[in-house]
Amino acid sequence: MPEAEGHRHGAVVPVAAAAALGGFLFGYDTAVVNGTVGALESTFGLSPAALGFIVSSALIGCAAGAWFAGPLADRLGRVRVMLLASVLFFVSALGSGLAFDPVVLTLFRVMGGLAIGAASVIAPAYIAEIAPAALRGRLGSLQQLAIVTGIFLALLVDYALAGLAGGAAHDVPWGGAAWRWMFASAALPAAMYGVLALRIPESPRYLVARRRLGEAREILGRLVGGDVDGRIGEIARTLTLDRPVRLGDLRGPRLGLLPIVWAGVLLSVFQQFVGINVIFYYSSALWRSVGFTEHDSLLITVITSVVNIATTFVAISLIDRVGRRPLLLTGAAGMTVTLGLMAVLFATAPIVNGAPVLGDLPGKAALVAANLYVVFFGCSWGPVVWVLLGEMFNNRIRASALAVAAAAQWVANWLVSATFPVLAGVGLGLAYGLYAVFALLAFVFVATGIRETKGMELEDMA
Numbered sequence: 001m002p003e004a005e006g007h008r009h010g011a012v013v014p015v016a017a018a019a020a021l022g023g024f025l026f027g028y029d030t031a032v033v034n035g036t037v038g039a040l041e042s043t044f045g046l047s048p049a050a051l052g053f054i055v056s057s058a059l060i061g062c063a064a065g066a067w068f069a070g071p072l073a074d075r076l077g078r079v080r081v082m083l084l085a086s087v088l089f090f091v092s093a094l095g096s097g098l099a100f101d102p103v104v105l106t107l108f109r110v111m112g113g114l115a116i117g118a119a120s121v122i123a124p125a126y127i128a129e130i131a132p133a134a135l136r137g138r139l140g141s142l143q144q145l146a147i148v149t150g151i152f153l154a155l156l157v158d159y160a161l162a163g164l165a166g167g168a169a170h171d172v173p174w175g176g177a178a179w180r181w182m183f184a185s186a187a188l189p190a191a192m193y194g195v196l197a198l199r200i201p202e203s204p205r206y207l208v209a210r211r212r213l214g215e216a217r218e219i220l221g222r223l224v225g226g227d228v229d230g231r232i233g234e235i236a237r238t239l240t241l242d243r244p245v246r247l248g249d250l251r252g253p254r255l256g257l258l259p260i261v262w263a264g265v266l267l268s269v270f271q272q273f274v275g276i277n278v279i280f281y282y283s284s285a286l287w288r289s290v291g292f293t294e295h296d297s298l299l300i301t302v303i304t305s306v307v308n309i310a311t312t313f314v315a316i317s318l319i320d321r322v323g324r325r326p327l328l329l330t331g332a333a334g335m336t337v338t339l340g341l342m343a344v345l346f347a348t349a350p351i352v353n354g355a356p357v358l359g360d361l362p363g364k365a366a367l368v369a370a371n372l373y374v375v376f377f378g379c380s381w382g383p384v385v386w387v388l389l390g391e392m393f394n395n396r397i398r399a400s401a402l403a404v405a406a407a408a409q410w411v412a413n414w415l416v417s418a419t420f421p422v423l424a425g426v427g428l429g430l431a432y433g434l435y436a437v438f439a440l441l442a443f444v445f446v447a448t449g450i451r452e453t454k455g456m457e458l459e460d461m462a
Helices: 003-046 048-076 078-098 101-131 131-167 176-182 187-197 204-209 213-223 228-238 259-273 276-289 295-321 324-347 360-378 380-393 398-428 428-449
Strands: none
Touching: 003 048, 003 078, 003 131, 003 176, 003 276, 003 295, 048 078, 048 101, 048 204, 078 101, 078 176, 078 187, 101 131, 101 187, 101 204, 101 380, 101 398, 131 213, 131 228, 131 295, 131 398, 176 295, 204 213, 213 276, 259 380, 259 398, 259 428, 276 360, 276 398, 295 324, 295 360, 295 380, 295 428, 324 360, 324 380, 324 428, 360 380, 380 398, 398 428
């Protein structure tokens, strides 16, 4: 039995990893724009507000893609939606690299966002549906590992291209501005995502819902094991009231939604309102604004992404042992302290030519605080929120509830990303102070409103 179980675990890990590659697209797109910010501003003559809108424009598509992915996945299947996402992202990458004005660039970025939003919903739902309960936390964390790996590789590509060209706005040796190649480079992982999606099985839950019980039985036996017929019966029981996804499925007594749906929405919003994507969208421009060179700013950002990857492995090793809530509480507390320190450092820095300039000691303290902030996020709110969103809802509402929560996450991401240039113009201390307040509120929310789901079967979720 242990040998058979180990064999099944060996089979389910690569399947989950292939599905999680959708997170890689999210991470790559999140970070690749980091190296283009200064070049876009100078190439198109953008104001801070316009720059913020273009940088965050993909997130508008992400919200829409997340919203419609659930119904599409229930109608077409999880794998077909993954394939559709790979095609959209591939076209978006090439179109963004060739864009000749801000409007065209924005349209292609929104198209890519549709793909990322869909992948962000499908990956955690699919992984939760094919994973054994004892492994679900670790396998669900693969989504976040894929995201941070995508961030790292995108920043590495940005760093290499900017180095070859002598700056993101300059031409690379083989022709074309470096920032264009930064966007176009995303076509490669998009194609890989499509190829891998063709090689993984469909979700057993989708197959049971379509009465393809033989296929569902074979996949469950290969990936999960145990009482396969009993598991199919439990899935069928939870699907007896299943119907096309509607917002009405989520209606409840509190402000129009079920409490569990509000919990998912607030988890998603707090994950973004702590400001994590400011680090990965704007950090190179941020470090330049306080005195670092473009080369050093990009290098610092690459190092930060390595820290992010390392801490995600910590989360993967702990999530099924210590549980979801302890990790979230620890992360929120750590982020409150580190963001608060960054707020103080930037608020008290002397202003030179309209921008804060950190001295030697405050500069080092800010770098340490920023990286510790990423550590606390990476071992908690980064992976754990995706795991919870994939498992906290019952089978009947999972697709629609996850779509609502993920859409809320993308809207929150857009709000933070679009407003940061304006907030930073008022004062970086104000921006990081707001993020610190939200980290504190996130701690209170988890302590009072989130239950532990470690080790529970999906069919037992209320």
